[in-house]
Amino acid sequence: xxxxxxxxxxxxxxxxxxxxxxxxxxxxxxxxxxxxxxxxxxxxxxxxxxxxxxxxxxxxxxxxxxxxxxxxxxxxxxxxxxxxxxxxxxxxxxxxxxxxxxxxxxxxxxxxxxxxxxxxxxxxxxxxxxxxxxxxxxxxxxxxxxxxxxxxxxxxxxxxxxxxxxxxxxxxxxxxxxxxxxxxxxxxxxxxxxxxxxxxxxxxxxxxxxxxxxxxxxxxxxxxxxxxxxxxxxxxxxxxxxxxxxxxxxxxxxxxxxxxxxxxxxxxxxxxxxxxxxxxxxxxxxxxxxxxxxxxxxxxxxxxxxxxxxxxxxxxxxxxxxxxxxxxxxxxxxxxxxxxxxxxxxxxxxxxxxxxxxxxxxxxxxxxxxxxxxxxxxxxxx
Amino acid sequence: xxxxxxxxxxxxxxxxxxxxxxxxxxxxxxxxxxxxxxxxxxxxxxxxxxxxxxxxxxxxxxxxxxxxxxxxxxxxxxxxxxxxxxxxxxxxxxxxxxxxxxxxxxxxxxxxxxxxxxxxxxxxxxxxxxxxxxxxxxxxxxxxxxxxxxxxxxxxxxxxxxxxxxxxxxxxxxxxxxxxxxxxxxxxxxxxxxxxxxxxxxxxxxxxxxxxxxxxxxxxxxxxxxxxxxxxxxxxxxxxxxxxxxxxxxxxxxxxxxxxxxxxxxxxxxxxxxxxxxxxx
Numbered sequence: 184x185x186x187x188x189x190x191x192x193x194x195x196x197x198x199x200x201x202x203x204x205x206x207x208x209x210x211x212x213x214x215x216x217x218x219x220x221x222x223x224x225x226x227x228x229x230x231x232x233x234x235x236x237x238x239x240x241x242x243x244x245x246x247x248x249x250x251x252x253x254x255x256x257x258x259x260x261x262x263x264x265x266x267x268x269x270x271x272x273x274x275x276x277x278x279x280x281x282x283x284x285x286x287x288x289x290x291x292x293x294x295x296x297x298x299x300x301x302x303x304x305x306x307x308x309x310x311x312x313x314x315x316x317x318x319x320x321x322x323x324x325x326x327x328x329x330x331x332x333x334x335x336x337x338x339x340x341x342x343x344x345x346x347x348x349x350x351x352x353x354x355x356x357x358x359x360x361x362x363x364x365x366x367x368x369x370x371x372x373x374x375x376x377x378x379x380x381x382x383x384x385x386x387x388x389x390x391x392x393x394x395x396x397x398x399x400x401x402x403x404x405x406x407x408x409x410x411x412x413x414x415x416x417x418x419x420x421x422x423x424x425x426x427x428x429x430x431x432x433x434x435x436x437x438x439x440x441x442x443x444x445x446x447x448x449x450x451x452x453x454x455x456x457x458x459x460x461x462x463x464x465x466x467x468x469x470x471x472x473x474x475x476x477x478x479x480x481x482x483x484x485x486x487x488x489x490x491x492x493x494x495x496x497x498x499x500x501x502x503x504x505x506x507x508x509x510x511x512x513x514x515x516x517x518x519x520x521x522x523x524x525x526x527x528x529x530x531x532x533x534x535x536x537x538x539x540x541x542x543x544x545x546x547x548x549x550x551x552x553x554x555x556x557x558x559x560x561x562x563x564x565x
Numbered sequence: 566x567x568x569x570x571x572x573x574x575x576x577x578x579x580x581x582x583x584x585x586x587x588x589x590x591x592x593x594x595x596x597x598x599x600x601x602x603x604x605x606x607x608x609x610x611x612x613x614x615x616x617x618x619x620x621x622x623x624x625x626x627x628x629x630x631x632x633x634x635x636x637x638x639x640x641x642x643x644x645x646x647x648x649x650x651x652x653x654x655x656x657x658x659x660x661x662x663x664x665x666x667x668x669x670x671x672x673x674x675x676x677x678x679x680x681x682x683x684x685x686x687x688x689x690x691x692x693x694x695x696x697x698x699x700x701x702x703x704x705x706x707x708x709x710x711x712x713x714x715x716x717x718x719x720x721x722x723x724x725x726x727x728x729x730x731x732x733x734x735x736x737x738x739x740x741x742x743x744x745x746x747x748x749x750x751x752x753x754x755x756x757x758x759x760x761x762x763x764x765x766x767x768x769x770x771x772x773x774x775x776x777x778x779x780x781x782x783x784x785x786x787x788x789x790x791x792x793x794x795x796x797x798x799x800x801x802x803x804x805x806x807x808x809x810x811x812x813x814x815x816x817x818x819x820x821x822x823x824x825x826x827x828x829x830x831x832x833x834x835x836x837x838x839x840x841x842x843x844x845x846x
Contacts, residue, residue, distance in 0.1 A: 278811070298810060377647065383797055389705070392709050396710050397713070536643065538645070
């Protein structure tokens with residue numbers, strides 16, 4: 184009798200494991216046509232692929248989801264990579280850690296990346312999920328900026344207020360971040376400069392807390408904090424979309440990794456691009472939401488399921504076709520799409536006096552698209 | 566006559582000894598200054614060599630000369646942080662000194678009273694022991710809600726870091742009052758309050774001043790944390806912005822200015838100490 188029970192238990196366990204294994208594989212529908220999806224039986228590791236070690240990095244934020252998805256779904260292993268991942272609390276600390284070799288590849292917001300490109304030997308090898316969608320500037324309902332209504336500035340129908348209502352406003356925001364770039368773009372649209380407002384340097388969660396306590400006239404919010412601010416009834420008066428601002432999140436590799444282990448960097452980029460296509464597939468939405476929710480909870484980021492849904496809905500994930508199109512050089516500017524977008528952000532930072540004109544070329548030189556061309560060539564070939 | 570001559574000789578001996586002692590003291594003071602200068606110059610030479618010989622990546626450290634250049638530049642250029650150096654200094658002095666002053670005003674009397682009156686000690690000590698280990702930075706979220714993001718909240722954060730040494734030193738100082746002096750006071754019929762004022766407090770003064778010096782140091786070291794709360798200017802903010810934009814020269818300029826202001830304030834404090842407790846120094 185005992186033997187029969189043991190056999191039954193083994194059978195149930197084996198069936199259970201088989202079922203679990205089945206669901207953890209990327210669905211056929213998830214693999215975009217012509218993708219460099221991991222090869223082998225049902226996406227398993229091909230026996231001849233030699234495993235390589237790679238230290239990767241990111242943040243518990245949507246732009247780093249390709250890393251998290253690839254780790255959760257086993258895409259890295261399938262592509263021959265043994266990754267060790269570190270999540271940083273900010274892009275600043277992530278960039279500062281680069282020279283010490285703490286990470287070799289990663290994903291980060293654009294302003295800290297500029298910093299890393301200028302000072303820490305970091306190169307841009309592609310773009311991940313864009314950061315601009317949840318970038319908002321909020322006011323209270325009784326604010327003169329909101330009361331003035333939208334569409335007062337020509338060419339910006341969704342931007343609230345006038346130059347006069349914005350002038351002198353106290354804005355709570357972290358400087359040197361995507362939020363700062365949004366403020367600069369908003370002021371630019373209004374014909375104002377940083378000198379016309381009072382930017383109080385505060386981290387985003389602290390800004391939300393201070394704003395709730397009645398401090399400041401405007402606050403900048405990002406990521407799921409934006410969802411919370413909308414839920415709290417604050418009024419968005421400027422967004423990245425309203426001022427036509429594109430904030431890509433660069434995929435990075437350190438110069439050292441590029442020189443010493445180009446094959447690992449190539450595999451990393453192949454996997455991240457594949458992971459992005461998996462994320463883009465509507466069929467994977469529920470699973471993606473779970474991955475993002477668990478990531479936030481594991482990393483101590485307070486988040487609701489509503490915020491996860493909203494966040495996954497609004498973010499722009501570049502498709503393979505978009506990435507390919509961005510490789511094209513615009514004859515007018517002499518720059519490709521990647522260079523143009525980085526250059527736009529750099530222009531705002533230069534105008535704000537953060538960087539100097541002489542540093543612009545160094546940032547553009549840190550864009551290395553050789554790996555991406557190879558990644559995308561596989562898609563074209565297939 | 567002989568006795569008078571002897572007394573004159575004795576006084577001559579004493580004045581000669583005193584002169585000798587003064588000369589020796591002066592010599593020692595000069596030696597202290599010279600050694601101090603050699604120490605600083607040696608450090609600067611070592612620092613310059615480390616940068617010039619590229620023993621440390623030049624992106625991570627700049628030479629003393631570049632720091633001085635950046636300090637000069639910050640007198641007329643607001644980039645990259647949006648304010649001039651004098652504005653940063655004024656803001657930081659306002660915050661650090663107001664927090665420090667509040668800590669001294671509250672901490673010293675409280676420490677003296679706790680050290681002298683046992684019931685007062687029993688009443689306040691548990692509360693103080695709870696507050697004491699809390700890092701000043703952890704007050705930031707509460708301060709934002711309670712006091713906003715202005716000077717007051719930053720001042721209170723600095724107060725928490727400066728208050729502890731001010732209180733502990735006054736407490737210990739008055740506890741170490743020589744029992745013989747207290748007994749003399751009692752024998753002469755002085756009240757406990759009079760003995761506290763006339764014997765206890767003067768006896769605690771050297772420890773109180775040591776506490777004030779530690780408090781002052783703490784005030785400046787907490788400045789960066791206090792300005793993390795929210796800031797538009799200030800030396801801590803300058804350092805943070807230098808970090809944000811990877812401007813090592815800006816970071817080091819901010820650090821050097823804080824150091825120099827710290828030395829100047831400690832010097833002033835020592836002068837005050839010499840005046841107030843002449844009998845001891």
